[in-house]
Amino acid sequence: MARFNFQAIEKKWQQEWEKKKIFVVSEKKGKKKFYVLEMFPYPSAYGLHMGHAFNYTIGDIYARFMRMQGYNVLYPMGYDSLGLPAENAAIKEKIHPKKYTDRAISNFIKQQKGLGISYDWSRLVMTHDLSYYKWDQWIFLQMFKKGIAYRKKAPVNYCPRCKTVLANEQVINGKCWRHEDTEVEIKQLEQWFFKITKYASELYDKIDKLKDWPEDIKLMQKYWIGKSHGVDIDFEIEDKDINCVVVHGVNKKDKEKLARGEPPQNERHWIPWIKKQLEKKGIKTEAPLMPNNWNPKYNDWKKEFKNLNINENSVLIGHSGGGGFLIRWLGETKKRIKKLILIAPAIAYAKEKTPFEDLLRFKIDNKIKENIGEIIIFVSNNENESIRKSVRIISEKLDVPPTTLKDKGHFLEKHMGTQEFPELLKEVISRKKWPIFTTRADTIFGVTFMVISAQHPELPELVKGTKQEKEVMSFVSKLRGIKQEDIDKMDKEGVFIGKYAINPINNEKVPVYVGNFVLAEYGSGMVMAVPAHDQRDFEFAKKYKIPIRVVIQPKKDKKLSEKTMKQAYVDYGILVNSGKFNKMTSEKAIIEISKSLQQKNKGKHTIQYKLKDWLISRQRYWGTPIPIIYCDKCGIVPVPEKDLPIKLPEKVKFGKGNPLETVKTWIKVKCPKCKKDAKRETDTMDTFVNSSWYFLRYCDPKNKNKIFDKKKVKYWMPIDQYIGGKEHATGHLIYFRFYTKFLRDLGLLNIDEPTLKLFNQGVLHGPDGRKMSKSYGNVVLPEEVSKKYGIDTARLFLVSMASPDKDLKWGDKGVEGSLRFINRVMGYFTKLKFGKSDPRLESKLNKTIKEVTQDIKEFRYNLAVIKIRKLFDYFTEIDKKTAEAFLKMLHPFCPHITEELWHQWNKTFISLESWPKYNEKKINLAFEKEEEIQEKLKQDIRQIVKILGTRPKGIYVYVIPKELKVYNPKELEKEFNCKVDFQTSNKITYDPKKKAKKAKPGKPAIYIE
């Protein structure tokens, strides 16, 4: 039991610190800053337990240590206070989430203050505070502007118990992260996403720059982002679903000629002719009608174009200047189309004075590419200079290499009136390019079928109208009813979809299947199947009796044969059955085959990531409202910044589905664009959004006009030491990196990473050995520990048991050891009268300061504590300087008692004192050595005395001459209560048992009577 009234001491100093605001900081020029941060907690109604205390103690020790080292330390605390438990409480206990949350927070604050943590409470940040989530909404709007926040229909993880969509990170083994017994369902819903994949490469590559992150976290992130190098190879599938093909520009005369079926005589006439040819081949076409005098201006042309029915299934064909017009038009209208075919396109039409730059500025940017499924450029190898230049510029800008058709002279001179070109065009139009991703381009000759994912959104369109449509769709819907987890366990299954794909390396036709084992979200959702060299494809081929073709032979082992293979050979080897690539190694073939495909414009080196876009929509109340309005006329309209924040309505009904949908008055809103009636988005954001930037708000927590002041953030950021649990490795710790990069690109930050130093504390287990958690009922509460032992004891115990990055178990027995030490310290210092120091004490002190400083810096708290204890054990008579240095070193671990003891003779706060400095010159290792020898001698004597079983009458120690001064006979005489006679080994006066000859350096001989 405690001998001192620790609770009174704790309370006294906690109040003093708060009253004098000693931990409140501001930006100070000329003082080095240090930002220490623990991951802020979700304020649970259950309050905090020793597990939390462990986390905060680790941070507090560091913050106090750095403060004493002279840094301007920013050490704030806040609450991730939006989230499901508050809402669930609303349903169960009929208490409003806000009330629940506010109550939980005030309880947390009280508890944290009770731990003596040195937070700057003036910077408190709470995410459920309107003044905080306003800026979540503001960031969302910036993301919306930049196309990072977007909406799409997607198969989503839906938890029927939470009644909400879950992020991938919240699905654990097919089950909800909050409900271990609840299967996650797959639903197709329109959802909001953050395009985190835009930053995939940077998020991946910069992991290596996170020098002071634990290696395992870095590996987990790398694996999660999942970078693989490979090739996108363009296979093609027949595509009948083309709405219309528009060949631009037909005038009235052309129309008449066309009616008579006459072949064209010049360029102008060629266009209607090709239209006719395509119609003959069953492709419906449309074309704008141009005035009789063929002298088109872009604006006239555009007017005609407006009347055409152009949609996502359209293929647009433009020739010469018409091609340029099409590019410009697509850029302006942002129309989505299936395919754009440019035939010898020209940027400027001869009669229209459109400077190249003007047109480029207009529309040839990457944005039009996003709206076009595929772009094909044809050119003949003998065009005139003007066309050649245009084609070069356009294909560079669009990053599409032109397909050159060999002939002499102008494109049309050769192709006009022939049947080959319409045939070629038809093929190009009616085939759908389908790139597939592979890391094994070397196996491409072994492709015997293709497999498309059953969840692929374009699959229904692909099979529409085929004989197999019914069978395919019933297979798909059968899978839809099955839980993802069970699909994972199922055998490979599939159905032929009635289509064939063309292998670009050898033009072979291979059947396309739909399969249950292909991921829709990875790559293009379709794979080339090489049964001989991929285990999944092998199983599938065996089941459906699809041919297997070996194209890789092992370098050493026996040759493979299709008939005897029992499983796929997946290793690298030597190519066979692969045309001109035979005899190459896989490594070389991957490069050569990629090159060859690239030359044909059928393949491209690609990097694929496993990382998926971040689904942020939640059908829940207690989250940040998404600042979007849906208007029948204007579509998706972002809330204007001046209308922020969108406040959560307080009066809602809980129970069924999304409570926000029950507040009709809140949903109803005027469209900011057209002022007509519109509706608010009722989804709220994932709470990981809130925690992705809170560390920035701490730098300027009360700013009403801006998210934060750039200068203040520049002063404090990056976080110099971040502390938190491993469980956030692939969640929060990726998201906050993503946010940092996005805000940097907005120009608000000048750093790439939020922190370069991360420390993962271990998990605290309860006395029963399981993770300390309310649900296991094994929580130990800080208040109780404080009452029994004092909180300083608890803090000391938490960090002295083991290295703080390791898991540890709370046991009451162990705490008592820490209490004993603290009691001794208190007892010693309250009675202390300063004496003198001596060189041995000084040596010990300086060595301890040196080592403890280094240990704390590197989070070896356990070792630091041991060294501080050892120093204390050495104390008998000490001077003021030593006493103060000792208290200072103990202070980060035990702030209250050290503050109390310090004030016995000081008026300042030890919390603000400077860390003791050591003097290397005063460290004398010989002292230590001597003490060790003396100690060893004592042990030896004790051992012999014990074996003798009688009290010694006289002890004779034989030492080598120069070691004589090392020993302290008085100390020995005191302990053994008899005469202790030291004799040097070269001058022996008494040695009845001839022991003296055993004396060695550092090991004296002994004789006891």
Next chain:
RNA sequence: GCGGGAGUGUCGGAGUGGUCAAACGAGCAGGACUUAAGAUCCUGUGGGUUAGUCCCUGCGCAGGUUCGAAUCCUGUCUCCCGCACCA
């Protein structure tokens, strides 16, 4: 299946190529103090051998590299964590 981490006294854990494995704490044992208990203080605490020193043996198991291995390598067993049909 893939990736990562860990196996050291009775227990929690230090030590990751070198003059000493088990620091420090807990437990246990003995002693001091006390009428007694508790608290406190002192001492001991892997095994064998020995009046201490010396020596042998010990870091999951089995090998190997080295003048020298708890530490590096190979195989193997057990436990923990993360990912998981990623083409």
